Amino acid sequence: MAVRAPRKPSLNSRSTRGGAATRQRNAERSRAAILAAATAQFAANGLGGARVDEIARSAGVNKALLYHYFGNKQALFLAVLEATYAQIRGAEATLELEALSPSAAMERLVDFTWNYFVQHPEFITLVNSENLHRAAHLKRSKRVRALHHPLVERIGEVLERGAACGEFRAGVDPVQLYISIASLGYFYLSNAHTLGAVFERDLLSPREREARRLHVQEVVHGYLRPDASS
């Protein structure tokens, strides 16, 4: 019934000026562009605050293509989350903690975690957004769960070695410890704006950031060192 107007030149066509179009279609590139734009938008505004129109626009792609590939906004959000977790766990897997002394391994893990959060602020806001939705998307993802088993095992191995050689206290739960290591950095960065406002300190200045990194190292090390009376 409705009469459609003829198409205008494709936004996606990368044609050189006056020459032939170089590549006009590329599913993989479009998919990746959508995912990257979605990551940025969801990170900046949360799931509810992000706008699908804006994601499509900043990906340089028609909105219907986004729906064609990802189905709907929530499925796109889950795809972003999965890619995000795969990224951090993948980087983490290269740390080679087994090759280091327990104390050195723990220091490296703490530094890695802190630095990752500093360099990937989108990780924090995305995860926060997912928590606001009670992990409704993540719970459906087997992929993400599988990523985390090796992490717990490797921390457990470091803790056991540390306890055996007397560098660490015994009986530490690797999940509790990992959550603590993450929390000391994550919370600081995630809440830097409100904390900075109420304590009247610029917590994100290079100097303050470095002071925090050292503080986290001290807290973790201070906790793990065995009791003097043993």
Added chain:
Amino acid sequence: MAVRAPRKPSLNSRSTRGGAATRQRNAERSRAAILAAATAQFAANGLGGARVDEIARSAGVNKALLYHYFGNKQALFLAVLEATYAQIRGAEATLELEALSPSAAMERLVDFTWNYFVQHPEFITLVNSENLHRAAHLKRSKRVRALHHPLVERIGEVLERGAACGEFRAGVDPVQLYISIASLGYFYLSNAHTLGAVFERDLLSPREREARRLHVQEVVHGYLRPDASS
């Protein structure tokens, strides 16, 4: 121009069945109802996800009244934030840390912070939402800033007493320490859904919650205890 239909009976009039209206107007009550409803809605859905219509509805009040009192959605959000911070800092102020030994004072502060977060989950989601907006609302609030000076001073006093009597290590920054105490509990609760999903553990069960409280106490105490070699 437009012809308005006549008003139907007020939703706010609490009239006893077949009798005279008992109280039909109460500015203070309406204000409080709006604030309470807004707190719940903003906590559950974030600033962007909360719906003004829903806040008004669940407060039992017309939406225009909400705008009459609070101006707009963002100003209402700030009012909620201010009330929320006043609540926690007010409760905290009754702890009487000065009357306790340094170790006991620190234990009480840690327990209070943990328990407050457990019992007031809305605090966490509200603050997260404000951080997503880079504390844009809070930065405008002098009221909230003033609430936090005494907190830092009181923690500093405990730390000094503890260092003087040998219970604590010396040189601890009270702001860093407070952020750490908060982070160990806040992050765990704020991210319990995603953490629970990836580690396949119900972190909010009473048993796990109590285990976390003890872990936080151990981390803080373990960090603060002075070095054996001193």
Added chain:
DNA sequence: CATTTAATTAACTGAAAGGTTAGTTATATG
């Protein structure tokens, strides 16, 4: 008790937002 003030409301508005439709066309394939 007349008049003003403030509490309260139904209905409206314009814009935005998620999602759909009905196509067009580059490209891989038999």
Added chain:
DNA sequence: CATATAACTAACCTTTCAGTTAATTAAATG
């Protein structure tokens, strides 16, 4: 090279939503 497939698009639709308007009326005030 004809044809099927899938990449890609403009325009449209429907609902939702923040905010406004114009009025009504309970109470405070002189």
